[in-house]
Amino acid sequence: MNFVHFSPSLILILAKKPMVKVVKSDIKVNDEKIEEKLDMKVKTEETKSDNSRVEIKRPQVNVDRPQSNTNQTVNRPVLEASNLEPIEGVLEVMQDGSGYVRPKFTPSTRDSYIASNHVRRMWMRSGDLIAGVARAPKVNEKYWGMVRIERINGVDVRQMTPRPEFKDLVPIYAEKQVKLETDPSILSTRIIDLFCPIGFGQRGMIVSPPKAGKTTLLKEIANGVAVNYPEVHLMAVLVGERPEEVTDMQRFIKGEVIASSFDQRPEEQTRAAEIAIERARRLVELGKDVFMVFDWQYRLQEELCREVLIRQLCILQRNFLERPEILNMAGR
Secondary structure (H helix, E strand, C coil): EEEEEEECCCCCCCCCCCCCCCCCCEEECCCCCCCCCCCCCEEECCCCCCCEEEECCCCCCCCCCCCCCCCHHCCCCHHHCEEEEEEEEEEEEECCCCCECCCCCCCCCCCCCCCHHHHHEEEEECEEEEEEEEEEECCCCCCCEEEEEEECEEEEEHHHCCCCCCCCCCCCCCCCECCCCCCCCCCCHHHEEEEEECCCEEEEEEECCCCCCCHHHHHHHHHHHHHHHCCCCEEEEEEEEEEHHHHHHHHHHHCCEEEECCCCCCCHHHHHHHHEEEEEEHHCCCCCCCCEEEEEEHHHHHHHHHHHHHHHHCCHHHHHHHHHHHHHHHHC
């Protein structure tokens, strides 16, 4: 179980009635003379020729024709617009420069694709919160496609300005304490404030035997931050947890919960943690405080080990713990 705090930076769609074409039929009568008088205003023209042409004006009969159903008439623009849906999610930039907006931090069928030129033109990075409109995938497509990007990290795209990079920010020692005590009946957070205080920009780790109450302590720490510092962005990252534990954390923690269950593939579990770290970095670049808790780092390292073994690497390399260290050292 690990918690990391990020210090802020110093800036900133007619129905037409069906046209019925009435064609008068020419009735040809061979070698016959029509001498019959019709009561219904019949005009008969006889010729001495073998062929005689008779034009009959029949009485008008009102026939109820079925009217066209205007509800079934859909204009093409409206049909196309019905395939558009608003979407919001965290951006993950790939190696080729393109990106995917993931509503659930992990790959899913509702991910939306963004071309690389849009990523570069709008200065988008991994971890940015993207909001816009996406269209449903076509026949030969797999993902949704972003049609319009409206906001990036809550800011209108027309008001976006250049921002600093996280690696260019200056890290300093923690100067302000994070007070976790809320209710006097909760002694754990009070003891932490007295014996091992946590500061803004500091990293820490909780180590204990199994079934000793690490998750309970983690929930109390997160609750203390949410109550005492409502302006701080609280994030909880759960790697390889049971689904019922994820639901319990989502109901208890008053913040953003990024979770991956144990039935997911190892690379999906580790990717969720990495995207969460990138999300926290983007918030810090905007000048916000971020408090992040992990449950837990050992399970993250275990999933990384499984990912390495799946790739048929027989020897554990020295840089095996490089990614967990990068996640841990992001707190500053």
